[in-house]
Amino acid sequence: MMSKTLLIVYHAPSPNTQKLVEAMQRAASEVIEDVNISAVPALSCQPAETLKADAILLFTTENLGYMSGGMKDFFDRNYYPCLEEKQGTPVVAVIRAGHDGTGTERALKTILTGLKWRWVQEPLICRGDWQEGFVDQCEELSQAFAASLEMGII
Structure with a gap:
């Protein structure tokens, strides 16, 4: 079986958001063998x-x-260089929002509809003041996403 690649593209400007990205990367790596993170x-x-x-x-x-x-x-x-080549690519998103996150969710959905990338699930919005539970939510999402990729479900 050929190895697959999971790309995590992130903007994490604070220590807490960096903690979420590191948790996602670590968690995804723990559950899979044939996926490069x-x-x-x-x-x-x-x-x-x-x-x-x-x-x-x-x-x-x-x-x-x-x-x-x-x-x-x-x-x-990345939009035009990837437009034709990446149609159907499975994608998930995590939004760290101090308030509601709906503007970002709407913008991502609009752009990804144009790219024709395939949403695997609704975006995870870590909303409001910082909570340690955000780490668990991000770990669960990245583990499930990586495992689904490895098993050929997505």
Whole structure:
């Protein structure tokens, strides 16, 4: 069986958001053997890395009711180079929102509909003040996503 690649594209500007990304990367690595996990900051993720991915996990903060500028920059640089090649790519998203997260969710859904990437589940929104439970939620999502990729479910 050929190894698959799970790409985690993230914008994690604070220690707490970095903790969530590290938890997702660690948790996904614990449950799978034939999936390479690649975590790349949104500001430096290039189309070549996106094109190699078999599945993509997006992590963004919500800033002023919208995805982070770093995540928007990722889409600006990757949209056209990946548009034809990555249609149907399974994707999940985690939004760390101090308030409600709906603006970011709506923006991600609009962009990903245009890319024709395939949502595996609704975005996980870690809403409100920081809670340690966010770590568990992110771990569960990344484990399930990585295991589904490895088993060929997604």
